[in-house]
Amino acid sequence: MDKANILIEALPYIQKFSGSTVVIKYGGHAMIDQELKEKVMLDILLLHTVGIRPVIVHGGGPEINTMLKRVGKESTFVRGLRVTDKETMEIAAMVLVGKLNTEIVSMLNSFGGKAVGLNGQDAKLLVAEKKPMQLANEQGLVEEIDLGYVGEIKRVTPGIITSLLDQGYIPIISPLAGGDDGESYNVNADTAAGTIAGSLKADKFLLLTDVKGIMKDINDPESLISVIPKEDVPAMMTEGIFKGGMIPKVECAVNALEQGTGTVHILDGRQPHAILLELFTDGGIGTMIK
Numbered sequence: 001m002d003k004a005n006i007l008i009e010a011l012p013y014i015q016k017f018s019g020s021t022v023v024i025k026y027g028g029h030a031m032i033d034q035e036l037k038e039k040v041m042l043d044i045l046l047l048h049t050v051g052i053r054p055v056i057v058h059g060g061g062p063e064i065n066t067m068l069k070r071v072g073k074e075s076t077f078v079r080g081l082r083v084t085d086k087e088t089m090e091i092a093a094m095v096l097v098g099k100l101n102t103e104i105v106s107m108l109n110s111f112g113g114k115a116v117g118l119n120g121q122d123a124k125l126l127v128a129e130k131k132p133m134q135l136a137n138e139q140g141l142v143e144e145i146d147l148g149y150v151g152e153i154k155r156v157t158p159g160i161i162t163s164l165l166d167q168g169y170i171p172i173i174s175p176l177a178g179g180d181d182g183e184s185y186n187v188n189a190d191t192a193a194g195t196i197a198g199s200l201k202a203d204k205f206l207l208l209t210d211v212k213g214i215m216k217d218i219n220d221p222e223s224l225i226s227v228i229p230k231e232d233v234p235a236m237m238t239e240g241i242f243k244g245g246m247i248p249k250v251e252c253a254v255n256a257l258e259q260g261t262g263t264v265h266i267l268d269g270r271q272p273h274a275i276l277l278e279l280f281t282d283g284g285i286g287t288m289i290k
């Protein structure tokens with residue numbers, strides 16, 4: 001009976017979301033743990049099977065770190081962005097496109113899906129320029145920081161995604177962008193996902209990460225914030241509530257909402273089936289930015 005109740009509880013949500021577009025930023029712990037990985041793939045397939053149009057943008061920061069270490073390199077990060085020299089760019093592309101994208105596609109397909117791997121350079125999906133960065137130093141003076149091949153997205157052309165969705169494929173996208181200068185750029189995966197969610201006016205944009213959601217105090221899980229109106233974000237940013245990798249997540253969430261995305265949800269990818277729990281049960285999980 002419990003099992004039947006769960007299905008019945010899901011019914012209105014399935015009816016509501018069938019035909020809608022859901023962009024999922026897949027990153028954090030759920031990408032590293034094999035068992036969780038399989039659960040994410042099954043969730044994506046279930047969404048697809050009930051008529052939802054899932055679009056997956058994946059990260060891979062930890063895997064890039066591992067590969068860089070093997071060649072004796074270490075990265076520095078500025079506001080959550082990896083300073084990317086030429087060699088780091090090559091390694092990031094190898095890991096993201098060559099390894100992770102291929103793994104996700106083959107896993108989804110082995111479970112019966114029809115996934116297609118892309119990166120932001122394909123069909124000019126994401127076109128970027130070198131990202132400028134200014135930071136105040138300890139004396140309070142503003143300094144220019146050279147982030148190398150980190151891209152700032154200038155144009156997004158989501159036609160390749162909608163074509164694939166219309167034909168029943170599940171697009172799996174690596175966060176690279178091409179430049180009009182012929183260079184490849186490294187784009188933070190949250191930013192890439194948010195830009196894509198905005199351009200598709202996705203009904204929902206889910207970010208899977210390795211925390212329960214946004215906490216007022218990062219060391220206190222009890223301080224989880226369930227809902228953040230986007231108007232509150234600038235003040236919270238100034239207050240310093242968002243740190244490190246959370247900064248691009250919140251920035252891209254606001255950006256996606258301003259472009260027409262319905263709601264953004266920051267979810268705990270360590271929780272099995274977080275995607276299904278968010279979409280198909282009463283009372284969501286994590287933090288909603290609206």
Ligand SMILES: Nc1ncnc2c1ncn2[C@@H]1O[C@H](COP(=O)(O)OP(=O)(O)O)[C@@H](O)[C@H]1O
Pocket residue numbers: 027028029059061080190208209210211213214215216217218241242243244245246247
């Ligand atoms: N206010 C906050 N609430 C929760 N996590 C935060 C907050 N500020 C910063 N973080 C950090 O953001 C991290 C998630 O970003 P990131 O490491 O880039 O994740 P991912 O690899 O999933 O993209 C968390 O592990 C946490 O350490």
Ligand SMILES: CC(=O)N[C@@H](CCC(=O)OP(=O)(O)O)C(=O)O
Pocket residue numbers: 027028058059060061062064080081082092150151175186187188189190245
């Ligand atoms: C510019 C920049 O920082 N790019 C990221 C791209 C991958 C990513 O964002 O992965 P996660 O979502 O797992 O952090 C990087 O090089 O790590």
